[in-house]
Amino acid sequence: MSKQEKTPSLAALLARYFVDLRVYNWSPRTIDRRSHSLGQFIAWCEQRGIDGAAEITTEAIEAYRRHLFHRRNERTGKPLTFCTQASYLSAIRHWLTWMVEQKFLQANPARDMALPKLPRRLPASHLSISEVEALLNAVELSTPSGLRDRAILETFYATGMRRAELIGLKLEDLNVDSRVLMIREGKGGKDRVVPIGRRTLEWIEKYLHDGRDALAGDNRDVLFVTALGNAFHPNNLSALVREYLVAAGITKRGSCHLLRHTAATLMLERGADVRTIQTLLGHESLNTTQIYLHVTIQQLRDVHERTHPAAQDRPAGEPPEDTPQSRNT
Known part of the structure; x- marks a missing residue:
């Protein structure tokens, strides 16, 4: 950019940046999230008289990092999580790297910035098999919407798919003969095929034959439709699942993602390998899936009680059978 050209505003640079992201096929959801987070950053800059890219310094970035650390969530009043801070x-x-590539900046002031260390958290609790059955049986099946809800x-x-993936399912994505669903443009824009069991297929077919036409x-186009014939809004689908959890007397936190955790955890507890779970859930990295290995506590307890000498049932003070002391008595 020549010196005679007027330096674009931060808002104009952001608009150009999003055009490039779309050209390179970034997902609309990712662009929406970045629009929010970078819009917050631009507003912060403008409040401090930072109007152009050249005025974004390393010191400004560090000041914004401190701002995020002390900032409160407007809805909950709680501090921003480190995951949220790292995302921002x-x-x-x-964005600044893109500015360097486009010659709007000579160097990226955030190049050497270390992101907050993220806590390694266990997944949310999962449902037991009996709780899942109670949840499924909480649905009233005498209405078209009830048949739809049971199928959902x-x-x-059955699949552990994400909420957005279920919302995006099309009629053509169901293969009855192969008993699979095609998930198109899942997280990261990747397609994958997931199996569904016979029971799940039967409920989907019952919904399609006896319920969907009354709603659609x-x-x-869309597989699961609302009473208005539209695709679900994410919040409405979460509320729907939550209502059935409450109706079933289940107090564990979560809704759609709780069922995703449940599918993965129960399969691991029954012998599935972690790479199979990775494929089913659509995780790009095996590290994301391996966290589920930490929640199969019942399986761990069973193996521990079966194999660890200190876990065997015996009177207090009595030595284990395989110790030298026990062999000498």
Whole structure:
């Protein structure tokens, strides 16, 4: 960019950046998230008289990092999680890298910025098999929406798919003969095929034959439709699942993602290997899937009680049978 050209504003640079992300096929959801986080950063800059890219210094980035650390969530009043802070800072670093590539900056002031260390958290609690059955049986099946809801819950439980993936399912994505569902443009824009069991397929077919036409109107595209014939809004689908959890007397936190955790954990407890779970859930990295290995506590307890000498049932003070002391008595 020549010196005679007017330096673009931060808002104009952000608009150009998003055009490039779309050209390179970034997902709309990722762009929406970055639009929010980078919009927050631009507002912070403008409040401090930072109007152009050249005025974003390393010191400004560090000041914004401190701002995020002390900032409160407007809805909950709680501090921003380190995951949220890292997401905001990562978006800024990528945007500034793009500015360097486009010659709007000579160097990236956030290049050497270290992101917050993220806590390694266990997944949310999962449902037992009996709780899943109670959840499924909480659905009233005498209405078209009831048949739809049972099919939705069965699909979540059978596949462990994400909420957005279920919302995006099309009629053409169901292969009855092969008993699979095609998930198109899952997280990261990747397609994958997931199996569904016979029971799940039967409930989906029952919904399609006896319920969907009464709900869909002219919609001949979306698999699971609302009473207005549209695709679900994410919040509405979460609320729907949560209502059935409450109706079943289940107090564990979560809704759609709780069923995703349940599918993965129960399969691991029954012998599935972690790479199979990785494929089913659509995790890009095996590290993301391996966290589920930490929640199969019942399986760990069973093996521990079966194999660890100190876990065997015996009177207090009595030595284990395989110790030298026990062999000498």
